[in-house]
Amino acid sequence: MTLLSVSGLAKSFGGLRAVDGVDLAISRGSVHSIIGPNGAGKTCLINMLSGVYRPDAGSIKLDGRELAGEPAHGFAAAGIARTFQNLQVFFNMTALENVMTGRHLHERCSLAAALLRTRALARAEAASRKAARELLRAVGLAGWEDTPADAMPYGALKRLEIARALAAEPRVLLLDEPAAGLNATEAREIDELIQRVAAAGTTIVLVEHNMALVMEVSDHVFVLDHGRKLAEGAPGDVARDPRVVEAYLGAEGGAAAQQQEAEHA
The missing domain is CATH 3.40.50.300 (P-loop containing nucleotide triphosphate hydrolases)
Incomplete structure (x- = not known):
C-alpha cells in the first residue's frame, strides 16, 4: 500500500x-x-x-x-522526520540531550508545569531520557550518552542524527x-x-x-x-x-x- x-x-x-x-x-x-x-x-x-x-x-x-x-x-x-547531508546536531549538547530534543512532539507540558517543575514534567522528562537511551543503544551508541557531540567522531554523529530523527517516532x-x-x-x-x-x-x-x-x-x-x-x-x-x-x-x-x-x- x-x-x-x-x-x-x-x-x-x-x-x-x-x-x-x-x-x-x-x-x-x-x-x-x-x-x-x-x-x-x-x-x-x-x-x-x-x-x-x-x-x-x-x-x-x-x-x-x-x-x-x-x-x-x-x-x-x-x-515525517529527516536527517541532513550536512550534520545538524547540537554540538553544545551531549548525545543523550540531542536525542531527547527529537522527543518534543510527544511531550505534553504546559508553561505552568515547566515553571513549577511539577511531577508530571519530571515523569515526562524521565520517559524521554529512557527512550533516548534506548535509541542510542539501537543505533550502536551505547556508552556515548554523556559525551558532548563536539567530542564524537564523524561516523558516530551520523548515527546520532538518525537516532534523533527516530525519537520523533516517524x-x-x-x-x-x-x-x-x-x-x-x-x-x-x-x-x-x-x-x-x-x-x-x-x-x-x-x-x-x-x-x-x-x-x-x-x-x-x-x-x-x-x-x-x-x-x-x-x-x-x-x-x-x-x-x-x-x-x-x-x-x-x-x-x-x-x-x-x-x-x-
Whole structure:
C-alpha cells in the first residue's frame, strides 16, 4: 500500500527548474532510494518532502493527507522526520540531550508545569531520557550518552542524527546522504542500521551516492536527472538500465560499461 504519494512536484529557483513534474509512490514499510548525478535535484526533492521548501506545483500526500504548502513542523507532526547531508546536531549538547530534543512532539507540558517543575514534567522528562537511551543503544551508541557531540567522531554523529530523527517516532524517515564521508566499515554500519529500522516498520526514503549501500538496502530505486525521472524500478533493473549508466558515466563511459558487461556475460 502507498503511504507517501507525490504527484507533479515542481520547484524552480529563478530560471533553474530544480525539480520538474516528479511523481513518486512510496510503499508502506519499504526502503525507497532516490539516486542521480550531482545537481539532479535530489536534495531539493527531499527538502520539499520535509517542508523545508514549498513546492511551486504538485501534491504531497501522506496516507491521503495533503501536506504540500505546510511548514516543516506540519510535516514533522504528520509523521515525517529527516536527517541532513550536512550534520545538524547540537554540538553544545551531549548525545543523550540531542536525542531527547527529537522527543518534543510527544511531550505534553504546559508553561505552568515547566515553571513549577511539577511531577508530571519530571515523569515526562524521565520517559524521554529512557527512550533516548534506548535509541542510542539501537543505533550502536551505547556508552556515548554523556559525551558532548563536539567530542564524537564523524561516523558516530551520523548515527546520532538518525537516532534523533527516530525519537520523533516517524512514519516516514528521510535520509539525506547518511553514508557521505564515511569509511567502508562505517558505511556498512549505516547499511545494517537502515535495514533494522525498515524491518521495525518505518518507511525510509534514502538519498545516497554510495551505490553499494543503495543496491543492498533498497526495495525500489528512483533515478532523478536534471529534475526529472529518468528511470525507476527494482535495484537490479535500474543498475542495468543504459540510461542510468550514461547519466552517471557519460555517453562514452556508458557505452564502455555496457560493452564490458557484455564481454563478461
